[in-house]
Amino acid sequence: MSEPPRRPTLDDVAAAAGVSRATASNAYNRPDQLSAALRTEILRVARRLGYAGPHPVARSLAARRSGALAFLLDASVSTAFSDPALSITLDALATAVAPAGDALLLVPGGDAAAAQLREAHVDCAVAYSLPDRAPVLRVVRERGLPLVVLDGPARRGAALVRTDDRAGAAAAARHVVDLGHRDVAILGTPLRTGTDGGPVTAEQALTSRYRVDRERHAGYREVLAGAGIEPAVWQAAGISRPAAARTATALLTGAAPPTAVLCLSDELAAGVLDAARRLGLRVPEQLTVVGFDDTPTAAAADPPLTTVRQDLTGKGRLASALATDLRAGRHPHPPPPLPVTLVVRASSAAAPR
Amino acid sequence: MSEPPRRPTLDDVAAAAGVSRATASNAYNRPDQLSAALRTEILRVARRLGYAGPHPVARSLAARRSGALAFLLDASVSTAFSDPALSITLDALATAVAPAGDALLLVPGGDAAAAQLREAHVDCAVAYSLPDRAPVLRVVRERGLPLVVLDGPARRGAALVRTDDRAGAAAAARHVVDLGHRDVAILGTPLRTGTDGGPVTAEQALTSRYRVDRERHAGYREVLAGAGIEPAVWQAAGISRPAAARTATALLTGAAPPTAVLCLSDELAAGVLDAARRLGLRVPEQLTVVGFDDTPTAAAADPPLTTVRQDLTGKGRLASALATDLRAGRHPHPPPPLPVTLVVRASSAAAPR
C-alpha cells in the first residue's frame, strides 16, 4: 500500500496559478473581489490539480461557522423513526436548511449522545421532543449552542416550537363525547422505556416526561372530566403500530372495554385498528378510534382515521427559520403555538347503544 | 443585546492553570502524559472558566479526523424512512459508531446533496442504496472520501456491503411455485419517481437503477422462467405501504388478477394485504403475498407475512466496521454477500384451484 499523495491545498492552487492565497480564497468565496478572467483561471488550475475546494473543516475554523445542525433525538434511530411524524418534521427541516448548504447531524438518544454532541461540528442544535431532563441538553448549554426546541422541554434562551396540543386533544375528546361515548380509553406512549404496556393512573400520564404527552393528556382530561367521564388511561408497549396493537388487544379484551379510544398518535391509532380487526370489532360501529397528528397513516388506515391535524411540515420549516435567526445572533420572538384542526373521517361514530 | 463574551480557549485554560497549552491539551487527550494531580487541576480550572472542552472543529483540523460519517440517501428523509429497513440499518450503523463518539450526517437525495457533501465535516461516506449514477458520488470521489456502499452501486475503491438478494428472491419465487401458483405478479418499487404505479415490462424491471431491485427481479425471474411462468411485473406508486395499497388495488382488480404477489419489500407486501382486505380477498386462501427483508412489519402484519429475511442489523454493523477500516487507511477484504433465509408465515398457501 503506497502512501496516498497529499491532497492539494489552497496554497498549492495559489502557487500554481501565480496568485496569493487570499485571491485564491476569493475565487471561491467572493467572486466580486477579483476579475472574472482570473477567477476562471484559478478554478481551472484547481481542477487540474484535483483540488476539491476549500477544506470544510479549515474553512469552518477560520470563518467560525459550520454547515450543520445537530438534530437531537430522544430514542434510537429505529424507534424514533417508527412514528412518521418525526420523518415528516425532519424532512421539512432538512429541506429548509439544504439550500444554504447545511445538513443535519443525527444525534440519537442513548449513553453516547452527550459525547457525540460534545464533538459535533455544529453551531446549532434542534431538539425533537426530548424528555424534561435530557442529559444531552447539558452539553448544549456548556457549549453555548443556540437551541431550537420542538415540542419541549422549554429552556431559557432556546426558541420553542410548539403545537396547540392541548386544544387538539380537547377537540378530539369533545368529538367523542358529542358522539355519546361514555366508556372512553386513552392510549398513550410508554411513560417509561421497556414497559409491556398497560393501565396507568391519570396522574402518571399527566406527569409524563414529555411535554407533548402531558399537554395532550391534559386536553383529553379537561373535556372528559367536564362531561363526568373518567377515562381508562393506558400506556402502549412502544410508539410503533405493532406495539400499540399488542397493548390495544389487551385493552379491548379487558374487563371494561371502551367504546372509544383516544390515541396520542396516528401510529398508535392504527395499531388499535389492527387489534380491533383481529378481534372482530367493527370500526366505527362498535368502536371509535381517534388518532393525532394526521400523518399519511391516518388517511390510509382502514377505516380512515379521525384525527387531529397539526402542520408537521410547517413545524420543521419554522424550526429552520428560528435556527437561522439564532445562528445569526438574532433573538426571534417566541412564535405562537401552531394551530390544530380536528379531521373527522370514518373511524368515529356514535356510541353503540 | 450585549455582545456575547468570547468563549474561553485552551490557551485561556492553560494560562489560568499555569501550564503550557500542550499540557492542557494532554489533559484532555493523553491523560498518561501528565500527572493525575495536574490533570485534575487543569480540568478544575477549565470548569471554572466555563471551558467546554477542545473546540471540535479546531481539534479536527489539527488532528485530521472528524467525528462524523456522511450517510447518503437516495430520496427525501420522509420517503427514505418510510421503509423501516432503512431505519433498522441506520440504527445499527449509528449504534456501532456511537461508542467512538462518531455521529452521522444525514445527506438526503436532492439538488442540494452535492453541495452539502462538499461542505460536510466528515471523513467517510456511507451510501445507502443509491441509484447507479448518483451525482453525489462524484463529490465523494473529488473529495477523496473513503466510501462504504450499502446495496450498491459498486465503485472502485469503495467497500461494498451486499445481501444475497438474488438468492432470496429465488427462494421466494421457488416457494410460490412449489405452492402451485401459476398466476404470479411481482410488485416492485417505482422505476422512476412520480409514477402512479402500474405494469412495466420485465426488461424495464431488470434494468432498474437500483442494484437491489435488479437482483431481486432477476432472482424472481430466474425461478419463474424455469417453471414456465411469465409474471406480471408492476411498479408501485411509492415505497410506502399506502402507496403500495393503491397500486395493489389496481393489480388485484385488473383483467388477470394473480394468485400470488411477490413484493420487493415488506412495506409493499403490507400494502398488498391492506388492498386485499378491502377487496374482500382472503389471504392466504385466495391470495398469497410474500414480502422481503423481514422487518417488524412482516411479523406484525395480518396475516403475518411470509418473507425473505436479511440481517439488516448485521448490515449496519458491517458497514461500520468497513468504515472504520477505510478511515484507518486499511483496505478491507470485500465481505461475502450477507445470507438470506426464507421465513414462511401465514400469508402464503397453496394456489386456489
Place this chain on the structure above:
DNA sequence: GATCGTATCTGAAGCGCTTCAGAAGCGTCC
C-alpha cells in the same frame, strides 16, 4: 496635473487545536 474613486490583488494575522522533538528533573544501577 494633482486628486480621487474604483477595481484588483496581497501580506499577515489569526481561527483553536494536536503533536513531535526535546528539556528538565530525579531516582537507579553498577
Place this chain on the structure above:
DNA sequence: GGACGCTTCTGAAGCGCTTCAGATACGATC
C-alpha cells in the same frame, strides 16, 4: 559518580483556511 531510563512538561511547527487593512494601478474628475 557517571550513565541511563522514566516521568513530566514545554516550545514551536503546523492543520488549511478567511478576512481585514492596506498596496497598486489606472482611468476619471476638476
